[in-house]
Amino acid sequence: MTISGFAFSTLTVMPGATVTVKNADSAAHTVKVNGTNVDVNVPGGGTATFTAPATAGTYPLTCDFHPAMHGVLTVAG
Numbered sequence: 001m002t003i004s005g006f007a008f009s010t011l012t013v014m015p016g017a018t019v020t021v022k023n024a025d026s027a028a029h030t031v032k033v034n035g036t037n038v039d040v041n042v043p044g045g046g047t048a049t050f051t052a053p054a055t056a057g058t059y060p061l062t063c064d065f066h067p068a069m070h071g072v073l074t075v076a077g
């Protein structure tokens with residue numbers, strides 16, 4: 001997954017996959033996977049990883065720092 005221009009790229013992953021997030025912005029972001037306890041900090045110009053949910057579904061993504069940021073993570077069944 002990439003964060004660029006204060007926007008999350010869309011991504012479909014398998015359950016439990018390790019997801020790498022690359023932040024192309026100079027600002028720090030978080031990836032909060034709503035409905036789970038995942039909320040990782042991604043430094044400006046940096047990367048972070050998290051484990052995708054084990055249950056298939058569509059999970060809204062938000063950023064703690066920028067309430068206007070919304071994305072979607074799809075976990076394939």
Ligand SMILES: [Cu+2]
Pocket residue numbers: 006028029030063064065066069
């Ligand atoms: Cu952000």
